[in-house]
Amino acid sequence: MFAAVLSLPMLFSSQLIRIYAAIIGALVLGYSGAELWHVIEFRGFPDSATFFSLFVTNTNESWALLDNLFGFEDFLIVVGFWLLMVIMHQLLRRIKIPKSMGVYWSLMLIGVAGFSTLSYQNRLAPANFKTCSIVGGFNAYFSFLQEQDRFVGLLEKPVQFSGFIQKYNHENETHVIVIGESTSRHHMSLYAYSRITNPKLSANRNIISFSQVSSPHAHTFPALEKVLSFKSLDSNNYDLQDGTLLDLFNQAGYHTTWLSNQALSGKFETPVSVLASKADQKVFSNTMSGSEPYDEILLQAFKDATIKKGNKVIFVHLMGTHMSYVDRYPEKFNHFKTIHNTSHLTRAQQKYINTYDNAVRYNDHLIASLIDSLNAVQGVCSLLYFSDHGDEVFDYRNFHGHSDVIQSKYMVDIPFLLWTNEQYKLKNAGILKRAENNINSKYNTADFIHTASDLYDVHCDLTDPEKSLISHATINTPSCNNLTPCFTANDIHFESKLLCHRVNGIERLKEVKEHFAGFEIDLVFDSTTKTFDVNHPPAESVGLSLDRLIASIENPEDYYYWFDLKNLDSLNQNDAAIQMQEIVSKYNLNDKVVVESPNINGLKSFVELNFRTAFYLPDLQNYSENQMYSVIDSLIPLINTVRPSALSQQFDAYSLLTQQFPNCDLLTWDLRFDLENADDSQFINQLVTQQDRLKLFLVRKESDSYR
Incomplete structure (x- = not known):
């Protein structure tokens, strides 16, 4: 059916094709934007429950849902997505397509026959077209309609239970x-x-x-x-x-x-x-x-x-x-x-x-x-x-x-x-x-x-x-929160907790160093040259080494450094740790450096050389609670073995981390805050002052060289 809908324009004249394409394009674009918002907000695609919540309600409830959950950032993302699609459409219009109806019919028949054959042979199962974006949305909507029809049908069947009994007089x-x-x-x-x-x-x-x-x-x-x-x-x-x-x-x-x-x-x-x-x-x-x-x-x-x-x-x-x-x-x-x-x-x-x-x-x-x-x-x-x-x-x-x-x-x-x-x-x-x-x-x-x-x-x-809860004690669901205690080294004690986010260039460093006592720098370790490239993939490297960046700072020992190692693994950790030790010694940065990585095993060599380290946790806040506990349960033995200095994750997860890791120090960041805004500045300073376990907080600072 989906292939037929896409192929239908081949039967139309040029004018009708444009009208058809405009209507279908608007529908697809509108639904895709709504689906993108749903994925951002609920970490999943719409299902029949979504349509029940949206349509089986009154106008005020629907607007309340959007007012409470659809924020300005969501609006910018959806509009940006639409603009990108419009730009792509304009670029694709320049591609010349053969006008022969014979070619159209051939392509349509080959496409429909090919997809039908593969679907029959179940070779498309991994892709599962029934759950992909637009098709999945239509399936969810039709499922919603079928559920409604099913509910109506139930009323036509009066129910009399067999074996009905009341034990007492009422x-x-x-x-x-x-x-x-x-x-x-x-x-x-x-x-x-x-x-x-x-x-x-x-x-x-x-x-x-x-x-x-x-x-x-x-x-x-x-x-x-x-x-x-x-x-x-x-x-x-x-x-x-x-x-x-x-x-x-x-x-x-x-x-x-x-x-x-x-x-x-x-x-x-x-x-x-x-x-x-x-x-x-x-x-x-x-x-x-x-x-x-x-x-x-x-x-x-x-x-x-x-x-x-x-x-x-x-x-x-x-x-x-x-x-x-x-x-x-x-x-x-x-x-x-x-x-x-x-x-x-x-x-x-x-x-x-x-x-x-x-x-x-x-x-x-x-x-x-x-x-x-x-x-x-x-x-x-x-x-x-x-x-x-x-x-x-x-x-x-x-x-x-x-x-x-x-x-x-x-x-x-x-x-x-x-x-x-x-x-x-x-x-x-x-x-x-x-x-x-x-x-x-x-x-x-x-x-x-x-x-x-x-x-x-x-x-x-x-x-x-x-x-029955009344007849006897019932144990229905096992507890999933009996986790083994988890401990980090908790040895980060910088005099300032506020560091500037993503200082990945010499000019950028000059622009922000008067405002901060330290910087977060993204690094990629080159195992061939044994050097650290200052870069945040997928951005292209500009050939700036960490050694050169620090050398550009007057009195580098006066600052703190949060090094985010993007490619640390078990193969390069020894060389990376040794090279980092040389840089720290060269610029007298002892007790001024934190090395962060999502690969906790890769931090072992840094821990052995007495570096302050941070394990960059998975996005636990995006999991269901049961999934979250399962992931945490698998991480705790690693954390207790490697014993990094702290755990790190974005501020959206901060409350979660304080509850699930009560014995661990934390590093975090939130790029929505602006220190030049009085309310944001007051909030951040109050946060780092009152939260003892919060050791470092990265904040955004716009500048011309920010990349």
């Missing part, structure tokens, strides 16, 4: 299931967060809080599809068509109500709207019109639902702490305005954290208000609260939001709270006892329907007590 019971949005337990004081974000829930002694519950996904729709059905992480045998939690309640004769402050973008388009459609009563306060009321708008509808007679289950789906955080709470809940002891955070990052924590505090008020309403209800009552997933808010790297591609614990570790009234406690003492025994059990809400089965006494052939 009369005039009220059970509430509150589903939050994007709320991480790592920002809840109920879970030992340093800020008081849960003053009301923390004071309620009738709440059981489970400490190690996680969501199956970092996106709403794939998460709730598993949470409220029999579809699970370890099995694809069941789907929504096999029944949902609402089907169980309906079969038990409960009156079901779905209250939502999330957008209803169409009649039946998502797992959430499918589930809601099965409720006896549905109230959506937030529509596609763009209005975004606070969650408290649901309180009156909730009170009305609780006064109904008979057994009832009320689902409350909140906006919670969804982006944009500042839009989630009224002004009177603007409680957090400053952050203390976080010198590594920029003002913009601190603002995001403040607004997120304010949203969490408002969410605390909202849940407490629901509980207050239930206190006035007669009969057995319970309220269960959990979030669909969490959000990462600069917790350990320069990122806020959520993505399964770079998933972290902050995106999936969620609150899971159970409140019950006195009548429930009298009737279900055994359930509560087991619940209290399991508050520290690891559990994934992909199996929530089995816990709900025990909690609300709705059982069938598909429910499994082995997957």
Whole structure:
């Protein structure tokens, strides 16, 4: 199909070809720019979850997503990409193409036949055209449409479970299931967060809080599809068509109500709207019109639902702490305005954290208000609260939001709270006892329907007590953070921590030496001549040696040097270390030099000669959390063996490194800061003063000779 689309212009006249090319070109260029942004922001290509997040929402939510995640730097990159494509197009227009229709037809047939044959023989499998840029995007979009159609089809199949049973009699019971949005337990004081974000829930002694519950996904729709059905992480045998939690309640004769402050973008388009459609009563306060009321708008509808007679289950789906955080709470809940002891955070990052924590505090008020309403209800009552997933808010790297591609614990570790009234406690003492025994059990809400089965006494052939958090302790996911301690030599003690980035020329050095006490210099070691070439590949060498560069400095011993060795390996390390020792001795640079390399084994010879060294870590901040722990686990034995002076990585990873390497000194850089800007200068100087483990910080200094 893709080949046919590309070949179609061969059938057109010249005028139609130009029109066709303009339309296709605009579409391809537009999508490619959007895809480039997605890769930059989320370290992965768009999938069906991306289109759900983009299209199955209201206008305000879509704009909030772009406003929070699409920065000025992203804009420049995308526009630069478009300009590059336009320039390439203009250059390619000069290439003459034969006008013979026979040639066109021949090329088209050969291309289509060749690709079809290779595809049939599976020789194109490594390239996988289904996941390449444009094709992959269309596949993801069509997958999104198919998912929507599948959800609609599920409504046409009423579900009656075989083996359905209730073990006890139930009369005039009220059970509430509150589903939050994007709320991480790592920002809840109920879970030992340093800020008081849960003053009301923390004071309620009738709440059981489970400490190690996680969501199956970092996106709403794939998460709730598993949470409220029999579809699970370890099995694809069941789907929504096999029944949902609402089907169980309906079969038990409960009156079901779905209250939502999330957008209803169409009649039946998502797992959430499918589930809601099965409720006896549905109230959506937030529509596609763009209005975004606070969650408290649901309180009156909730009170009305609780006064109904008979057994009832009320689902409350909140906006919670969804982006944009500042839009989630009224002004009177603007409680957090400053952050203390976080010198590594920029003002913009601190603002995001403040607004997120304010949203969490408002969410605390909202849940407490629901509980207050239930206190006035007669009969057995319970309220269960959990979030669909969490959000990462600069917790350990320069990122806020959520993505399964770079998933972290902050995106999936969620609150899971159970409140019950006195009548429930009298009737279900055994359930509560087991619940209290399991508050520290690891559990994934992909199996929530089995816990709900025990909690609300709705059982069938598909429910499994082995997957219930209430029936017994469940260990679902092993811990991945039991890492061996890691140590560096921690012997870098320069009088100045601020060095100038990329001083790779004599003129450049003259331009910046009056402003800095030291410089970062990029080096490539030439094993043939046994010299260091001052250069940052892939830039072409200008033939400047390190010896010559340092010789150009008056009193070179008065400065500090960060040498970034680009090609250090096990083969050239001995010669490189000996040559570096000669230069250090020649210019009296003892204790003035740090040698950095991403090849930790290549640093061994430098360590043996008592050089200060830095291991340039991989980009850990771009990995998912599980991948990150796996990489760190493989690096720790090497770090402990070689024992470099410090670890280095860009500032986006600084918070992560302080958490994962608590016994190691750190070197970092951030080229977005400008010392001539008063705010940037204040931030950087405060950072290097307060962070004892931060030994060196590279900053940008523009000059005519910067290369």
